[in-house]
Structure formats: C-alpha cells, structure tokens
Amino acid sequence: MQALGKHILVEFYGCNSEKLKDSNMLQQEFENAANISGATVVDSTFHTFSPYGVSGVVVIAESHLTIHTWPEYGYAAVDLFTCGDTVDPWAAFDYLKRILQSQHTSTIEMKRGQLNDIEGELRHKPACA
Secondary structure, three states, X not given: OOEEEEEEEEEEEOXXXXXXXXXXXXXXXXXXXXXXXXXXXXXXXXXXXXOOOEEEEEEEOOEEEEEEEEHHHOEEEEEEEEEOOOOOHHHHHHHHHHHHOOOEEEEEEEEEEEHHHOOOOOOOOOXXX
C-alpha cells in the first residue's frame, strides 16, 4: 500500500525518570534521533513544566517527532511521523528506546495519506515523497 508517510505512535514505559525531566537532553537526543533516521531537522522546541514533565517537538522537513513525558510514572508518549521513503522512523524509535532506558513499549504504525484513498489526480509530486 502506497502512502505519503508513516506515523508511529509509541508508548515508552519504565523509562529513566531523571531523563524524562531533562528538557535540554531530550531536545538534543530527539535531534540526534531525527538525524539517525535520515531526516532533515528544521527546528525544535522543548518546554519543561512545573513541577516536572517535558513536551517537545522536532520539526523535520519530512514531518515531526514529538514527546510528552510523565517522569513520576516513568512514561513518555512519542510520535514519530515521517513522509517519503528516505527516512526510517523505526531507527529513531530504536535509538530513543535505548536513550530513555525504556523497559517495555507499545507501538502502532499508521500509514498516512494512503494514495489509493486520495481522490483526483496528483497535480505535483509531494516534496516529501
């Protein structure tokens, strides 16, 4: 099935709680994960909440990587959304699992923009295809 992109929804459980509190480290490691996956980093922003927890996004030319953390539960919700055939979101997943020291995970992969469901003619080649 041809699609414009892959969207992996990730549940990281049993993570290192201190890492889930460290906004600067998470930003650097998410940018590293994007690079490892073959993506082109455009921008990133991460925010630390009080008393703890981080939300962040790395915008890539091919879509985005996001995280929301709950350090008190050792849990992180992560989205790895990439388009085109040159980026491997599973490489980013493997890297982040190791960095966050996740004890177990749950994932769902969705195909985004399934081409057989898009009506009409393709007027131009998508930039991320």
